[in-house]
Amino acid sequence: MAADYSHITREEVLEQWGIWKELREEFKKFDMYSCLGNHDMWWAAPDKTDSMYGKNYVLDKVEMPFRYYSFAKNGWHFIVLDSNNKNAGSLDQEQRIWLENELNRIPPGSPVLVMTHYPILAVSTIPYGGNHTDSKYITKLFHKHQDKKIHCISGHMHLLDTAVYNNVNYYCNGSMSGFWWGDGDGESAKKGWYHETPPGYSIIDFYDDGTLKNTYYPNIY
Numbered sequence: 001m002a003a004d005y006s007h008i009t010r011e012e013v014l015e016q017w018g019i020w021k022e023l024r025e026e027f028k029k030f031d032m033y034s035c036l037g038n039h040d041m042w043w044a045a046p047d048k049t050d051s052m053y054g055k056n057y058v059l060d061k062v063e064m065p066f067r068y069y070s071f072a073k074n075g076w077h078f079i080v081l082d083s084n085n086k087n088a089g090s091l092d093q094e095q096r097i098w099l100e101n102e103l104n105r106i107p108p109g110s111p112v113l114v115m116t117h118y119p120i121l122a123v124s125t126i127p128y129g130g131n132h133t134d135s136k137y138i139t140k141l142f143h144k145h146q147d148k149k150i151h152c153i154s155g156h157m158h159l160l161d162t163a164v165y166n167n168v169n170y171y172c173n174g175s176m177s178g179f180w181w182g183d184g185d186g187e188s189a190k191k192g193w194y195h196e197t198p199p200g201y202s203i204i205d206f207y208d209d210g211t212l213k214n215t216y217y218p219n220i221y
């Protein structure tokens with residue numbers, strides 16, 4: 001289910017978050033850093049003052065400090081962005097300024113992982129759409145920070161691909177739901193796949209030299 005669809009009721013949204021809460025209990029021992037996706041927000045709430053409307057409710061549920069944020073761990077800098085703005089995926093003006101400051105304060109040579117829901121750049125977006133609409137701005141900003149080792153990961157496409165541009169690696173990492181938990185259609189390479197990508201998840205190994213290894217694991221169910 002996607003909470004952003006207009007026919008979704010309060011009860012359905014509450015039910016889904018209930019399931020999420022149960023699941024989260026099961027992997028409580030792991031730190032979790034979430035990134036807002038386009039299907040997370042209940043835009044169909046009766047009005048904007050409703051406590052369940054929009055992004056803030058989701059931030060609370062997935063324990064995010066703000067709709068975009070950063071943190072550092074073991075020498076790596078992690079930047080989590082909110083692509084869900086006008087002409088999505090895109091960054092709003094406030095977030096652009098924040099990102100510029102953020103990159104400025106990261107020391108030269110540092111490894112950086114940028115997370116977005118929509119891909120900043122991808123291969124699969126060429127036939128299917130869904131790319132960030134402000135990639136020119138973002139790639140030019142990254143180019144100003146060539147002294148850092150920048151990598152990007154995204155979702156949204158339910159398709160698996162890797163793009164490299166100006167020495168920045170962009171990994172679009174499929175999805176757990178494959179064909180949105182459905183069997184697929186005439187274009188699915190196999191049952192439950194979206195085009196040629198099976199349902200799955202990625203595990204990323206981060207190395208001290210600023211490289212990483214992104215491995216996609218097809219999900220068997």
Ligand SMILES: [Zn+2]
Nearest residue numbers: 037038039156
């Ligand atoms: Zn999406």
